[in-house]
Amino acid sequence: MAVLLIADANSQKIKKKRIRHERKKEIPPTVEVETVESQQSHLEEQARARDVLEAKLKAIEASEAEAVPEDENIPDPCENKRCGPGRECVPGLDGKARCACMKACPSEADFRRRVCSNYNETWESDCELYRSRCLCLEDQEECKSHLNKHLHIEYYGECRQMPACTEEEMSDFPRRMRDWLFNVMRELADRKELSTHYLQMEREAERSTNDSQRSVTAAIWKWCDLDGHPHDKQVSRHELFPIRAPLMALEHCIAPFLDSCDADNDHRITLNEWGTCLEVPMHELDNKCDDVRDGVDEELEAEESL
Numbered sequence: 001m002a003v004l005l006i007a008d009a010n011s012q013k014i015k016k017k018r019i020r021h022e023r024k025k026e027i028p029p030t031v032e033v034e035t036v037e038s039q040q041s042h043l044e045e046q047a048r049a050r051d052v053l054e055a056k057l058k059a060i061e062a063s064e065a066e067a068v069p070e071d072e073n074i075p076d077p078c079e080n081k082r083c084g085p086g087r088e089c090v091p092g093l094d095g096k097a098r099c100a101c102m103k104a105c106p107s108e109a110d111f112r113r114r115v116c117s118n119y120n121e122t123w124e125s126d127c128e129l130y131r132s133r134c135l136c137l138e139d140q141e142e143c144k145s146h147l148n149k150h151l152h153i154e155y156y157g158e159c160r161q162m163p164a165c166t167e168e169e170m171s172d173f174p175r176r177m178r179d180w181l182f183n184v185m186r187e188l189a190d191r192k193e194l195s196t197h198y199l200q201m202e203r204e205a206e207r208s209t210n211d212s213q214r215s216v217t218a219a220i221w222k223w224c225d226l227d228g229h230p231h232d233k234q235v236s237r238h239e240l241f242p243i244r245a246p247l248m249a250l251e252h253c254i255a256p257f258l259d260s261c262d263a264d265n266d267h268r269i270t271l272n273e274w275g276t277c278l279e280v281p282m283h284e285l286d287n288k289c290d291d292v293r294d295g296v297d298e299e300l301e302a303e304e305s306l
């Protein structure tokens with residue numbers, strides 16, 4: 001065994017000598033070998049550095065592609081903020097949304113957008129009127145008259161001379177109003193724009209042989225419908241707006257009629273006052289309001305009631 005190992009060692013030595021001899025013959029001088037080797041390792045180092053750099057660049061590019069620009073990252077505080085008429089949302093320095101008077105209203109060339117105020121002045125649009133009111137409520141320099149704090153729309157369209165409502169017209173007005181209200185209710189029912197509760201009331205009234213049921217149904221429905229903001233079983237002057245403003249230009253008796261409804265002159269109309277005014281049988285009046293209402297924005301409501 002030992003002999004074999006020695007023989008093997010000797011043969012290894014011979015092989016190494018032969019290799020050295022062959023190298024001397026075939027390859028360039030040692031200095032040149034070292035230069036080539038160092039160049040090789042230098043190139044390899046450069047390649048490794050390049051690979052690392054490329055990887056870093058790719059990572060940066062990927063992170064930039066994923067990153068959202070800074071301002072898109074910050075949620076817009078005005079996104080879900082609603083402001084009252086004549087106001088617009090502005091983000092405050094604290095990042096919170098607030099409602100401020102509109103800087104300007106869109107210019108309105110259409111004369112049909114004109115509105116007549118409670119001071120019998122024609123305004124170019126409801127926006128202009130509400131903006132002016134806002135400026136005065138906030139004591140801004142642009143406020144033209146402190147009276148404008150109480151500005152509201154009297155009716156749509158240019159101000160005009162309203163003929164006086166005669167006694168005869170006024171005495172017939174409750175009947176006309178009841179008929180008109182029931183027709184509106186019927187139309188909404190046909191268009192499926194009534195809640196299930198009021199739809200059922202309307203259908204029952206249609207089936208009834210008692211004419212007064214239509215009047216009672218329509219009276220209750222409209223009173224409940226008007227008592228929206230705040231929903232407090234009373235209809236304020238502000239809540240009368242949806243019925244008053246559009247009808248004023250068409251029905252010159254509507255204003256004196258609605259004024260007459262507030263019998264105790266407390267600026268609020270109760271269901272009983274409404275029933276008396278519309279001359280519906282009092283014993284049939286029952287508060288049948290559908291209390292399921294869409295979300296009421298208390299903040300908007302507060303601003304609108306200013």
Ligand SMILES: [Ca+2]
Binds near residue numbers: 233
């Ligand atoms: Ca109310």
Ligand SMILES: [Ca+2]
Binds near residue numbers: 263
């Ligand atoms: Ca009253």
